[in-house]
Amino acid sequence: QVHLVESGGGLVQAGGSLRLSCAASGNILGISAMGWYRQAPGKQRELVANITGIGNTNYADAVKGRFTISRDNAKNMGFLQMNGLKPEDTGVYYCNAEVQTYSFPRYVLSPYWGQGTQVTVSS
Numbered sequence: 226q227v228h229l230v231e232s233g234g235g236l237v238q239a240g241g242s243l244r245l246s247c248a249a250s251g252n253i254l255g256i257s258a259m260g261w262y263r264q265a266p267g268k269q270r271e272l273v274a275n276i277t278g279i280g281n282t283n284y285a286d287a288v289k290g291r292f293t294i295s296r297d298n299a300k301n302m303g304f305l306q307m308n309g310l311k312p313e314d315t316g317v318y319y320c321n322a323e324v325q326t327y328s329f330p331r332y333v334l335s336p337y338w339g340q341g342t343q344v345t346v347s348s
Contacts (some may be wrong), residue, residue, distance in 0.1 A: 226251045226252065226317040226333075227249065227250070227252065227253060227324050227326065227337050228249070228250050228251055228337075228338050229247055229308060229320050229322055229338060229339035229340075230247070230248050230250050230339055230340070231245060231246065231247050231292040231320045231339040231340065231341060232245070232248070232342060233245040233246050233319065234247050234280065234318060234342030234343045234344045235250065235314060235343075235344070235345070236261070236345045236346075237344075237345070237346055238347050239310060239311055239312055239346055239348050240309060240310065241310050241346070242307060242308045242309075243277040243287070243307045243310065243344060244304060244305070244342075245304065245305040245307065245308070245318055245320075245342060246302060246303070246304055247259065247261075247302060247305075247320030247322070247339060248300075248301070248302050248303070249301040249302070249322055249324065249337070250301070250328075250333065251324075252326050252327070253301055253324055253325070253326065253331065254313050254325045254326060254327060255278075255295075255324075255325040256278065256298070256301060256322050256324050256325070256330075257274065257277070257278050257322075257323035257324075257325065257334060257347065258275055258277050259275065259276055259293075259296055259303040259304070259320070259321065259322045260273075260275030260276070260280065260294075260320070260321045260322075260325075261273040261274050261275070261294060261305045261315065261318055261320060261321070262281045262318070262321060262348070263314075263316040263317070263318045263319070263344070264316050264319070264341075265315060265316035266311075266316070268316075268319055268329070270319065271285065271301055272285055272303070273285055273288055273292065273294075273305070273318070273319075274288065274292055274305065275294065275313065276293040276294045276295065276303070277283050278298070280296075281293060287313070288307075288314075291307065291308050291310075292305060292306065292307050292308070293305070293306040293308075294306075294347070303322065305318070306324035307344070310344075310346045311346060312344050312346045312347065312348045313314050313330065313342055313346075314338045315346050316344060316345060317341040317342065317343055317344075318341060318342050318343075318344050319336070319338055319339055319340075319341045320339040321336060321337070321338055321339075321344075322336070322337050323336055324328060324334070324336075324337050325343075331348065
């Protein structure tokens, strides 16, 4: 069993900052890519940023220069630093991770999702 738990969401005024955390736990042998997605009301879930196991990053155009994704491999954690927040950044933010586990007789790489954390940016 693998669980991802996000934290750090909340209500902030436009221009403010938040730092989201994602903690992975369970029978984890390793984590490949990690990513943050968001879903605004009435819209589809979209990629915000992702980071590979060796630290290569990718950002949605809407957040480039404002958000920074990072990870702590030793602690199986991921982070999203969000600066210069805008009302259009409002939504539920989800953590996603590609996690390697062992299920006899083979190693398995599977995607897992957290339950999401609400980010609300007021104008």
